Amino acid sequence: AQKITQTQPGMFVQEKEAVTLDCTYDTSDPSYGLFWYKQPSSGEMIFLIYQGSYDQQNATEGRYSLNFQKARKSANLVISASQLGDSAMYFCAMREGDTGFQKLVFGTGTRLLVSP
Amino acid sequence: AAGVIQSPRHLIKEKRETATLKCYPIPRHDTVYWYQQGPGQDPQFLISFYEKMQSDKGSIPDRFSAQQFSDYHSELNMSSLELGDSALYFCASSLEGGLGMAFFGQGTRLTVV
Numbered sequence: 001a002q003k004i005t006q007t008q009p010g011m012f013v014q015e016k017e018a019v020t021l022d023c024t025y026d027t028s029d030p031s032y033g034l035f036w037y038k039q040p041s042s043g044e045m046i047f048l049i050y051q052g053s054y055d056q057q058n059a060t061e062g063r064y065s066l067n068f069q070k071a072r073k074s075a076n077l078v079i080s081a082s083q084l085g086d087s088a089m090y091f092c093a094m095r096e097g098d099t100g101f102q103k104l105v106f107g108t109g110t111r112l113l114v115s116p
Numbered sequence: 117a118a119g120v121i122q123s124p125r126h127l128i129k130e131k132r133e134t135a136t137l138k139c140y141p142i143p144r145h146d147t148v149y150w151y152q153q154g155p156g157q158d159p160q161f162l163i164s165f166y167e168k169m170q171s172d173k174g175s176i177p178d179r180f181s182a183q184q185f186s187d188y189h190s191e192l193n194m195s196s197l198e199l200g201d202s203a204l205y206f207c208a209s210s211l212e213g214g215l216g217m218a219f220f221g222q223g224t225r226l227t228v229v
Contacts, residue, residue, distance in 0.1 A: 037220070043204055045159070045220035091158060095218075103149060103172055104208075104218060106158040 003027065004094050004107035011112050013082045020067070021077040021110045023092030032096045034075040035104065036066065039089040048090075051075055082114045118143055120209050120221035128227045129197050137192040137224045141209030147171065148190040149218060150182060151206040159206060165190055197228045 005024045013019040025034065036048040051059045051066045059066040067076040079086055089111050093104040121140040129135050141148050147166045151159040161174035165184035176182075179197075184190045194201060204225050208218040 033217075035217070042222075043225065044222040045206055045208075047217065047219055050217050103161040103164060103174060104151075104159075105161070108158050 002107075003096075003105045004092050006092055006107035006110050008110045009108075011110055013079075013112065013114055015084060015114055015116050016081055018078060018080045019082055019112065021079070021090050021092075021112065023075045023077065023107060025073050025075060025092075025094050027073075027094065027096050029096040032094055034066070034068070035093040035095070036064070036075075036077045037091045037093060038086075039091060039109070041088070045091075049077065079112075084114050084116065087112060087114045120207055120219055122205075122207050122221035122224050124224060125222065126225050126227075128229060130229055131197055131199065133197050133228075134193065134195045135197060135226060137194070137205055137207075137226070139190045139192070139207030139209075139221060141188050141190070141207075142219060145209035145211050145219075146188060147210045148184055148188070149208045149210075150176075150190070150192050151208065151220075153204040153206065153223075154200075155203070157203075162192070194226075199228050202226060202228045 032053045034051045038046045049059050049061045049064045051068045058068050063080045065078045089109045091109045092107040095102045123138045149164040150162040153159040162176040163182050164172045168184045179195050182192045204223045206220050206223045208220045210218045
């Protein structure tokens with residue numbers, strides 16, 4: 001079974017609008033971490049936001065927020081006030097376990113295109 | 117702030133040649149991970165090291181080997197290269213005991229011709 005599922009291969013949004021990128025996950029481990037990364041066409045993998053399974057509040061980082069619904073096992077990324085520079089591939093990833101050296105499992109990604 | 121440094125950024129090799137990719141983690145990070153991202157694919161975990169010892173192993177071919185050195189930098193050695201090894205290779209580092217946030221380098225794009 002897929003551990004991370006991103007059902008949107010591509011998303012379009014107009015500049016200045018908000019967009020939600022979906023991510024659902026599957027794990028039986030009570031301790032886990034969820035990550036979102038941005039990969040522009042240049043290829044680098046840029047860390048955006050992190051949510052721990054025991055965190056009580058949704059994570060926020062500037063224009064990025066993570067809508068964490070534990071019971072539904074979803075961790076959607078919300079980008080507010082989209083900018084042209086947000087056009088990129090976005091990956092949701094999960095780390096299982098509570099130690100620092102657990103590998104990440106990635107979803108298949110969502111390509112976001114921001115139009116003027 | 118210092119980030120994860122990977123070298124080289126681009127590498128072109130012929131089939132059956134060998135390649136060595138280097139990774140310099142963020143200072144004080146003690147864990148290094150290697151990922152392979154094929155064209156249009158999501159990154160796949162290859163191998164990780166904690167305190168210079170292998171901590172986990174993923175779908176790494178036997179033709180590949182890696183190690184972490186005393187200064188915590190890591191090298192991924194790839195032998196008998198195949199066309200299918202063409203990919204973006206990422207190194208990431210983290211601090212054990214932290215939140216497990218892994219920060220990635222800019223990647224090495226390997227092209228096998």
